[in-house]
Amino acid sequence: xxxxxxxxxxxxxxxxxxxxxxxxxxxxxxxxxxxxxxxxxxxxxxxxxxxxxxxxxxxxxxxxxxxxxxxxxxxxxxxxxxxxxxxxxxxxxxxxxxxxxxxxxxxxxxxxxxxxxxxxxxxxxxxxxxxxxxxxxxxxxxxxxxxxxxxxxxxxxxxxxxxxxxxxxxxxxxxxxxxxxxxxxxxxxxxxxxxxxxxxxxxxxxxxxxxxxxxxxxxxxxxxxxxxxxxxxxxxxxxxxxxxxxxxxxxxxxxxxxxxxxxxxxxxxxxxxxxxxxxxxxxxxxxxxxxxxxxxxxxxxxxxxxxxxxxxxxxxxxxxxxxxxxxxxxxxxxxxxxxxxxxxxxxxxxxxxxxxxxxxxxxxxxxxxxxxxxxxxxxxxxxxxxxxxxxxxxxxxxxxxxxxxxxxxxxxxxxxxxxxxxxxxxxxxxxxxxxxxxxxxxxxxxxxxxxxxxxxxxxxxxxxxxxxxxxxxxxxxxxxxxxxxxxxxxxxxxxxxxxxxxxxxxxxxxxxxxxxxxxxxxxxxxxxxxxxxxxxxxxxxxxxxxxxxxxxxxxxxxxxxxxxxxxxxxxxxxxxxxxxxxxxxxxxxxxxxxxxxxxxxxxxxxxxxxxxxxxxxxxxxx
Amino acid sequence: xxxxxxxxxxxxxxxxxxxxxxxxxxxxxxxxxxxxxxxxxxxxxxxxxxxxxxxxxxxxxxxxxxxxxxxxxxxxxxxxxxxxxxxxxxxxxxxxxxxxxxxxxxxxxxxxxxxxxxxxxxxxxxxxxxxxxxxxxxxxxxxxxxxxxxxxxxxxxxxxxxxxxxxxxxxxxxxxxxxxxxxxxxxxxxxxxxxxxxxxxxxxxxxxxxxxxxxxxxxxxxxxxxxxxxxxxxxxxxxxxxxxx
Ligand SMILES: Cc1cc2nc3c(=O)[nH]c(=O)nc-3n(C[C@H](O)[C@H](O)[C@H](O)COP(=O)(O)O)c2cc1C
Ligand code: SF4
Ligand code: SF4
Ligand code: FES
Ligand code: FES
Numbered sequence: 012x013x014x015x016x017x018x019x020x021x022x023x024x025x026x027x028x029x030x031x032x033x034x035x036x037x038x039x040x041x042x043x044x045x046x047x048x049x050x051x052x053x054x055x056x057x058x059x060x061x062x063x064x065x066x067x068x069x070x071x072x073x074x075x076x077x078x079x080x081x082x083x084x085x086x087x088x089x090x091x092x093x094x095x096x097x098x099x100x101x102x103x104x105x106x107x108x109x110x111x112x113x114x115x116x117x118x119x120x121x122x123x124x125x126x127x128x129x130x131x132x133x134x135x136x137x138x139x140x141x142x143x144x145x146x147x148x149x150x151x152x153x154x155x156x157x158x159x160x161x162x163x164x165x166x167x168x169x170x171x172x173x174x175x176x177x178x179x180x181x182x183x184x185x186x187x188x189x190x191x192x193x194x195x196x197x198x199x200x201x202x203x204x205x206x207x208x209x210x211x212x213x214x215x216x217x218x219x220x221x222x223x224x225x226x227x228x229x230x231x232x233x234x235x236x237x238x239x240x241x242x243x244x245x246x247x248x249x250x251x252x253x254x255x256x257x258x259x260x261x262x263x264x265x266x267x268x269x270x271x272x273x274x275x276x277x278x279x280x281x282x283x284x285x286x287x288x289x290x291x292x293x294x295x296x297x298x299x300x301x302x303x304x305x306x307x308x309x310x311x312x313x314x315x316x317x318x319x320x321x322x323x324x325x326x327x328x329x330x331x332x333x334x335x336x337x338x339x340x341x342x343x344x345x346x347x348x349x350x351x352x353x354x355x356x357x358x359x360x361x362x363x364x365x366x367x368x369x370x371x372x373x374x375x376x377x378x379x380x381x382x383x384x385x386x387x388x389x390x391x392x393x394x395x396x397x398x399x400x401x402x403x404x405x406x407x408x409x410x411x412x413x414x415x416x417x418x419x420x421x422x423x424x425x426x427x428x429x430x431x432x433x434x435x436x437x438x439x440x441x442x443x444x445x446x447x448x449x450x451x452x453x454x455x456x457x458x459x460x461x462x463x464x465x466x467x468x469x470x471x472x473x474x475x476x477x478x479x480x481x482x483x484x485x486x487x488x489x490x491x492x493x494x495x496x497x498x499x500x501x502x503x504x505x506x507x508x509x510x511x512x513x514x515x516x517x518x519x520x521x522x523x524x525x526x527x528x529x530x531x532x533x534x535x536x537x538x539x540x541x542x543x544x545x546x547x548x549x550x551x552x553x554x555x556x557x558x559x560x561x562x563x564x565x566x567x568x569x570x571x572x573x574x575x576x577x578x579x580x581x582x583x584x585x586x587x588x589x590x591x592x593x594x595x596x597x598x599x600x601x602x603x604x605x606x607x608x609x610x611x612x613x614x615x616x617x618x619x620x621x622x623x624x625x626x627x628x629x630x631x632x633x
Numbered sequence: 634x635x636x637x638x639x640x641x642x643x644x645x646x647x648x649x650x651x652x653x654x655x656x657x658x659x660x661x662x663x664x665x666x667x668x669x670x671x672x673x674x675x676x677x678x679x680x681x682x683x684x685x686x687x688x689x690x691x692x693x694x695x696x697x698x699x700x701x702x703x704x705x706x707x708x709x710x711x712x713x714x715x716x717x718x719x720x721x722x723x724x725x726x727x728x729x730x731x732x733x734x735x736x737x738x739x740x741x742x743x744x745x746x747x748x749x750x751x752x753x754x755x756x757x758x759x760x761x762x763x764x765x766x767x768x769x770x771x772x773x774x775x776x777x778x779x780x781x782x783x784x785x786x787x788x789x790x791x792x793x794x795x796x797x798x799x800x801x802x803x804x805x806x807x808x809x810x811x812x813x814x815x816x817x818x819x820x821x822x823x824x825x826x827x828x829x830x831x832x833x834x835x836x837x838x839x840x841x842x843x844x845x846x847x848x849x850x851x852x853x854x855x856x857x858x859x860x861x862x863x864x865x866x867x868x869x870x871x872x873x874x875x876x877x878x
Contacts, residue, residue, distance in 0.1 A: 048815045061797030063813035070802030070811070360804070377801065382679045382697045524782070524808035527682050531723035534806040535757055562716050565692040566682040 022057040032375030073359030090129035098137035129278035133436035180443025197413040205229025239416025246401030247495040262396035269310035276361035277472035279497030283402035297405030361521035380569035423449035427488040438502035473514035474574035477581035514578040529572030640704035655695035665861035670783040729778035737837030739853025745860035769820035790830035
C-alpha cells in the first residue's frame, strides 16, 4: 500500500472528522513511521482543515514526529524512580552498542534512543517504550538481546512476549480492587430506584411522560446517593463529585458528555493503569451511571499514549458491554437511554491531564488549558456541558450507585470518605498498588510496603508534597496529605537534590508554553537547578527560585505552572543541606567563567598577579 | 441601574458596562493596565500575563476577568509591578532582541513596557534561541527572533482575513510560529501586506520590506511619552464581552 492509500484508509475510518485528528495522526504514524510535511498536507486536505492547524497539533505532542526518528524508537522512562534503578547507565550502554547519541537517529536511519517523561511503570522499572509499546524490567541482558533484534530488523511483534508483560502488583486491595459485582449491576440498581418510587406513587397505567419521570427519579435518587457518599474527585483537586454532576445536569446544552480522565501523567502514579486492567467494567459502569444522571449520550476515555497497549483490551470490554446491552441504544431495555463510549489515545503530554486541555485535545487541537470560567460542566467538549472525572472517581461512583452513599461513608473518615489507591514506588521491598481507607498514616504505608531507613516520601508526584521523617504520622486524607495517588519513597542513601532536579526538568519539558511565566519560568528554574548541580550555585540563585515561585504561583495560567516550584519549595524548607552542600559562598557567580574571560587582558598587559584576577571563593569567605 | 456598575481600581472608581472585562473598563476610563496579548479589536487571550492584577486579594488576568460591581482591584502596587517587570524580562531573554537594529524600535509595545516598568537589566541569562528569519515573501520579512508568541497575527489571520496563514507549533519553551505552507515559507502562502495579520504584531516580527528608518529615532510613536500616556489608543472598539467573536 502506498502512502496516499494508507492515509486515505485512516481518514475514511474516522469519517474525515477533524475533531478526531489525534487518532488520525497516531494511526497514520503507526502506518508510515512519521508524519512528513506531505503527509500533514494530505491529512489537512482530508479533514478540510487549514494545514497550519494540523501542523500545530502534530507539533505539540511528544509522541508525534514531524521528522523521521527511525524504524525503532526507543524511549527510556525518566522518572526519578527509573533513575534510582539505574536507567541512565543502561541507556548509555544501549546507545554505545547502537553507535549513537541519545536524542539522535542512527546514521542508517534505523533507530533512535531518547528519554521520555514517566511512563507509569515505576513499580517495575527501569521501563522503556519501543515504538510506544511498554517494556519493563530493563536489564543489561535485555539490552544485548534488543540491540540484536534491532540490528536484524526483527519486527516488534516478534520480540519476546514476556518483555511486554505488565504486572499489576496489587499488594493491598479494598472495596475497589476486590469488587466482584457483575457488569450492569450498578445500572440496574440505579434504574430500580426510580421504579421503586414509581410503584409507590402510581399503580395505574403508565403514560410515556410518567415513565420518563420514573427514569428521572432513578437518576436523581442515584445522584442523591453520590452526594450522600461525599465522594470527592481522585484526580487531585478533590472537587465534590455529586455537585459536579448536578451542575452538569442543570447546565443548558444541546447534548452532554462524560469524559474519563485516564491521562495519569503525574510521575509516580500508576493506579489508573491497574484499575483499567483489573476493573475496567467498574470504571465504564461509573461513566454510564454518570451519563444516566446527567443525560449524556457520548463518553470518552482519554487514555495516555504511554498506555497504548491497553487500547485493544479496553475496546474488547466496550464491545462486550455493547453485546450485554450496557452500552448503545436503549441501555438494559430502558427506552431513550442511549450512551456509548470511545477510547481516545493521548500522545505524550502531561498537561493534557488538566481537564480543559484534555478537552482541547479531544477536539483535535493542542493541549492548552482554556481560560476558566467557563468550566467544562457548562462549556466542555464542543462547547457542551461535560463531566470530567478521574478513573478512580468513576469506579468509586459505580460502587456507590450499587451500594448506596451510607455504605460508602462507612469507609474512610468523615471528611474523606471511601478508599484511596496509592501507587507505591522507590526504596521499598514491595512496590505496587495499595488500596487503603482514607486516613491511613504515611508510616503504616511505609511499614507495609517494606520501606526501611526512609528519608523522605514524595506524595502525589512532583506537584505534590515532600514529607520528611518528622511527618510520617500524617494521614492520607483531603484535610491532611491529599494525593492523586503517587507515593515515592526515598531511602537515606538518596540525594534529595537529584530528586528535585529530576522533577524540575519534568515541568520544563511538560509546560504547554501558553503563558509567559510558565513557558519561560520553568526553563529558568531548570537552568538554575543545573547551575547549582554543576557547583556554581549561590545564595542569589536560591533567592531567585523564591522570586520565580511567587511569580508562577500568582500569574501562571494553570495548575502546572502553579505547582512547578513545589519540589524546590518543600525541599528547600526541609532538606536545606542538600542545597547548601553545593552552593558557593559567593553571593553571585555568573553562568560563564569571568576570570577565564580576563585571561586575554592579562596576556596583553603582561600581568598575572593577584590583582589581575577576580576574588576567589576562599577570599570572600574570610 | 448604571450607577451600581462600578469597581475600585487602586482607589479610583471605574464604571463599566456589563460584559466588559476589567481591562476594557479600565482602558475606557483612561486608566492604563500593561498588556501585550490584549488588542482592542480581538477577544481576550490571557497568555502574556502582563495584565495580572489582584481582584479582592486574589491574582487574576484583567483582560479575561469580567468586571463585577464592587470589585476591589489592585494594579499599581510594587508587588504587581515587580511581577510585570519580570515577565517583560522573561520575554526579552527568551528571544533575540537587539533594539537598535530593529525597525519597530519606538513603536514596539514590548520595548515601551520595558521603559514603563523600569526594566534596567535582563535579570536572567539570555537564551539566544536559533530562530532563522523568513525573507521569502516579496513584500514582508518575518524576523522570528522577536516573536513573543502573543498569537495576535494568528487570531487576525484566522478571524479577520480568513486565511490561517499563521499557527503555533512545538510546546513549552520550543513553541514557535509556523506558516500555512508545506515548504514552511511565507512566500508559499497567500499572505499579503494588506492583511489584518500584517498590522497587529506588537513587536518587530512582521515587517514590510524596503522600509528603513522611515521615522527618525526620537520622533517615533512611543518616544514622546510613556506607553501609559497612550491609553486612549487601546480603548475597546466595541462594548460587550470583547472584540470580535
Ligand atoms: C497539569 C495538570 C495535570 C493533571 N493531570 C491529571 C491526570 O492525569 N488525571 C486526572 O484525573 N486529573 C488530572 N488533573 C486534574 C484535572 O484537571 C481534573 O481536576 C480532574 O480530572 C477532575 O476529576 P476528579 O474530580 O474526579 O478528580 C490534572 C490537573 C493539572 C493542572
Ligand atoms: S521587537 Fe521590540 S524589544 Fe524586540 S528588538 Fe524590536 S524593538 Fe526591541
Ligand atoms: S509574530 Fe508578532 S503577532 Fe505574531 S505571535 Fe509573534 S509577536 Fe505575536
Ligand atoms: S502550563 Fe500551559 S499555561 Fe502554564
Ligand atoms: S493582556 Fe491579559 S494576559 Fe496578555
